[in-house]
Amino acid sequence: MACSTDFIAFICDVLAPLGEVRSRKMMGEYVIYVNDKCVITACNNTAFIKKLPCIAELMADAETGCAYKGAKEGYILDFHDRQKVLKVIETLWEELPFPKSKKR
Numbered sequence: 001m002a003c004s005t006d007f008i009a010f011i012c013d014v015l016a017p018l019g020e021v022r023s024r025k026m027m028g029e030y031v032i033y034v035n036d037k038c039v040i041t042a043c044n045n046t047a048f049i050k051k052l053p054c055i056a057e058l059m060a061d062a063e064t065g066c067a068y069k070g071a072k073e074g075y076i077l078d079f080h081d082r083q084k085v086l087k088v089i090e091t092l093w094e095e096l097p098f099p100k101s102k103k104r
Helices: 005-018 082-095
Strands: 021-026 029-034 037-043 046-050 064-066 073-076
Touching: 005 021, 005 029, 005 037, 005 082, 037 082, 046 064, 046 082
Parallel strands: none
Antiparallel strands: 021 029, 029 037, 037 046, 046 073, 064 073
């Protein structure tokens, strides 16, 4: 089952205080960018983020799972605590690289 547009709009709305937020549809699922860095992979109306040491303490009680078959295990974001979500994404954003530019 693909993500609903309402779910994607909800995520983008929650993350809006962090800066420019956009989504990109990829094979029925979505990736969410904050200030040009990919921070969330959304599949089946579930938001997954990378398991990095910088957020391990913040996400210690979070569920984990794989966004799709063959994907690395990631944390599942729980949007009930929006302040925590913003802190997690802000911390994660600092550690993630900008996408590599494609040479044409």
